[in-house]
Amino acid sequence: MSNLWIISNTVETAYEMLAKARELVSDSGGSVTAFLNGSEYQAQEAISYGADLVKLMRMPEKTAWEEYVPVLVQEAQGQKPDIILVGATRRGKDLAAQLAAHLDCPCVTECKTIQYDGSKAILKRMVYGGLAEKTIECNEFPLIATVTGRTFSKWEVKETARQGTVSTLALPNVVKMQVVERRPKPKETVNLKDAPFVVGVGRGFSEASDVKLAEELAQAMGGEVACSRPIAEDLHWLPEDRYIGISGQVIKPDVYLAAGISGQVQHVYGIRDAKTIVAVNKNENAPIFQVADYYIVGDLKEVLPALTKAAQEVKGS
Amino acid sequence: MKKIVACYKWVVDEADIRVEGKARSLNFDRIKYKISEYDRNAIEVGASFNEKQGCQFLAVTCGANVEASLKDVLSRGPESIAYVNDGALEETDSSVTSKVLAGIIKKIGEVDLVICGEGSSDGYSQQVGPRLAALLGYASVTFVNKLELTEDGIRAERKLEDGVEVVELTGPAVVTVLPDINKPRIPSLKQILAAKKKTSEKLELAAIGLDSLALKQKTLDVSGTVMERKNIQINSGGMTIEEAAQKLVQQLKADGSLA
Ligand SMILES: Cc1cc2nc3c(=O)[nH]c(=O)nc-3n(C[C@H](O)[C@H](O)[C@H](O)COP(=O)(O)OP(=O)(O)OC[C@H]3O[C@@H](n4cnc5c(N)ncnc54)[C@H](O)[C@@H]3O)c2cc1C
Numbered sequence: 039m040s041n042l043w044i045i046s047n048t049v050e051t052a053y054e055m056l057a058k059a060r061e062l063v064s065d066s067g068g069s070v071t072a073f074l075n076g077s078e079y080q081a082q083e084a085i086s087y088g089a090d091l092v093k094l095m096r097m098p099e100k101t102a103w104e105e106y107v108p109v110l111v112q113e114a115q116g117q118k119p120d121i122i123l124v125g126a127t128r129r130g131k132d133l134a135a136q137l138a139a140h141l142d143c144p145c146v147t148e149c150k151t152i153q154y155d156g157s158k159a160i161l162k163r164m165v166y167g168g169l170a171e172k173t174i175e176c177n178e179f180p181l182i183a184t185v186t187g188r189t190f191s192k193w194e195v196k197e198t199a200r201q202g203t204v205s206t207l208a209l210p211n212v213v214k215m216q217v218v219e220r221r222p223k224p225k226e227t228v229n230l231k232d233a234p235f236v237v238g239v240g241r242g243f244s245e246a247s248d249v250k251l252a253e254e255l256a257q258a259m260g261g262e263v264a265c266s267r268p269i270a271e272d273l274h275w276l277p278e279d280r281y282i283g284i285s286g287q288v289i290k291p292d293v294y295l296a297a298g299i300s301g302q303v304q305h306v307y308g309i310r311d312a313k314t315i316v317a318v319n320k321n322e323n324a325p326i327f328q329v330a331d332y333y334i335v336g337d338l339k340e341v342l343p344a345l346t347k348a349a350q351e352v353k354g355s
Numbered sequence: 356m357k358k359i360v361a362c363y364k365w366v367v368d369e370a371d372i373r374v375e376g377k378a379r380s381l382n383f384d385r386i387k388y389k390i391s392e393y394d395r396n397a398i399e400v401g402a403s404f405n406e407k408q409g410c411q412f413l414a415v416t417c418g419a420n421v422e423a424s425l426k427d428v429l430s431r432g433p434e435s436i437a438y439v440n441d442g443a444l445e446e447t448d449s450s451v452t453s454k455v456l457a458g459i460i461k462k463i464g465e466v467d468l469v470i471c472g473e474g475s476s477d478g479y480s481q482q483v484g485p486r487l488a489a490l491l492g493y494a495s496v497t498f499v500n501k502l503e504l505t506e507d508g509i510r511a512e513r514k515l516e517d518g519v520e521v522v523e524l525t526g527p528a529v530v531t532v533l534p535d536i537n538k539p540r541i542p543s544l545k546q547i548l549a550a551k552k553k554t555s556e557k558l559e560l561a562a563i564g565l566d567s568l569a570l571k572q573k574t575l576d577v578s579g580t581v582m583e584r585k586n587i588q589i590n591s592g593g594m595t596i597e598e599a600a601q602k603l604v605q606q607l608k609a610d611g612s613l614a
């Protein structure tokens with residue numbers, strides 16, 4: 039019989055992982071415990087989405103959530119879970135790795151798939167910035183795997199008849215960090231995932247004011263503007279929820295138009311499933327052309343306004 | 356005086372890997388190595404504490420083939436380097452790597468602050484930093500984009516999905532840094548020459564108490580994820596930008612890609 043855990047600081051990902059956890063224990067009739075940063079109500083939800091036991095791990099006010107690690111280590115030594123799925127948020131990845139070191143066990147970060155037959159597990163994850171996929175076998179348990187949101191799907195219908203128990207975990211007496219301030223991020227302003235047309239801004243834009251060339255094209259096409267990581271993180275020309283790639287957003291628009299983006303693997307990872315990829319770059323050997331359906335070799339300062347004009351004409355007609 | 360260590364990984368440059376054939380196997384023939392991208396930020400953090408606040412600053416690495424990296428890393432600011440170079444590390448996982456690094460850091464002794472990158476360019480497991488913290492008994496402070504030394508600890512700003520968390524702690528810590536924490540230097544000629552005079556200490560696995568290295572996971576397969584794309588250049592043959600733009604928009608319309 040196997041014993042599965044899920045740990046998450048976001049409830050949606052917890053519900054998704056619960057469905058996967060139930061699938062993984064199905065043959066053995068094992069139990070599923072959810073460690074959740076949530077309310078009593080969400081604990082009940084977690085039960086109806088597949089948990090047998092819920093242990094609330096509420097966000098501490100004065101210290102970091104990851105400080106629960108020693109408590110989890112103790113719980114794990116007692117309960118001996120076989121597999122621990124952890125929601126792959128930044129907090130989750132930190133907690134998972136610390137837990138793995140304490141339990142001296144394997145941890146697979148951001149796995150895409152996981153199969154388990156009771157004695158061995160097979161997992162897949164991306165490596166080399168998204169250029170390749172690695173298949174990993176683990177025979178040692180516990181096994182920890184982190185999972186990003188939307189990797190698995192939660193049960194469509196909650197089983198409200200399911201019963202379970204809820205308790206609350208306490209923080210350890212001694213913690214290492216004091217949280218002196220939390221500044222919430224301004225609410226997300228853009229939903230790139232639903233935009234049919236996305237224009238990607240890269241370092242080929244020589245100044246911030248040129249971003250408007252991309253905005254005008256996006257507007258003419260009825261779409262949104264996104265960017266590469268350095269545009270958001272180094273230059274701060276666009277907000278961080280707009281950058282595409284392995285450490286940012288993954289999108290599937292009808293058309294992705296990369297302008298002034300070189301096409302390095304970490305960026306391309308985020309547009310792999312776009313229906314059509316278009317690239318504009320002044321370097322005729324830019325790697326982005328190898329992953330594009332259509333491309334124009336040229337200066338984006340000329341090409342983007344020309345595309346805007348052409349789009350307006352087509353839409354106007 | 357505080358003692359600071361930056362951990363860097365010597366990785367293959369993923370831009371040189373070619374995906375080949377139906378089997379999508381990876382060809383490493385033309386591969387070059389580099390200091391993992393975000394580890395340059397980690398090194399820069401240490402270098403600046405060394406230059407501005409007089410901290411002692413060392414670099415640490417391990418791998419099967421890391422000696423080629425020594426000159427490069429030493430030109431980026433560390434006063435010296437301690438490393439393990441052993442064929443047994445040809446294939447590693449986060450568990451083994453963090454044990455080796457913890458061994459080196461314990462050997463160095465009395466390290467106040469360990470700085471890692473947010474994740475390595477090749478594996479991007481984002482595990483070694485927090486694993487190292489757990490093995491050393493240090494605090495783990497991840498995804499940091501602002502870092503200050505305090506009297507007896509650090510103050511750090513962590514960038515998380517839902518906002519910024521500012522933390523303070525006393526005692527030693529392992530910090531992982533984001534690329535926006537600084538702009539890594541491009542070593543000057545003077546720094547490159549100075550690097551030649553710096554010391555490097557090679558440690559054997561046995562010297563850090565790690566004779567056997569058991570991997571926690573086995574790699575069954577690594578295969579490229581190529582995309583089938585059309586690769587059509589729109590503006591071939593002396594076409595003007597205006598004509599190319601119109602042709603592209605017409606093409607997208609004909610494909611049914613425009614709403
Ligand atoms: C672990 C890790 C994770 C990462 N995650 C991400 C991620 O999630 N997302 C991401 O985007 N990056 C990520 N990166 C960074 C990535 O490797 C690249 O550095 C980045 O994507 C490059 O951005 P860019 O294409 O905008 O800039 P550059 O690579 O500098 O490319 C600029 C391009 O613009 C072209 N150009 C210049 N001027 C013009 C002009 N006037 N007209 C037309 N073209 C012009 C140039 O020919 C060049 O091709 C990651 C890196 C690492 C190591």
Ligand SMILES: Nc1ncnc2c1ncn2[C@@H]1O[C@H](COP(=O)(O)O)[C@@H](O)[C@H]1O
Pocket residue numbers: 362363364365391393394397415416417418449452456470471472473474475478479480481482483484
């Ligand atoms: N072999 C290594 N030698 C030194 N430092 C490493 C090594 N592997 C990983 N690191 C450090 O750990 C960080 C995270 O690596 P990873 O867990 O592989 O994503 C890197 O940015 C480095 O700072």
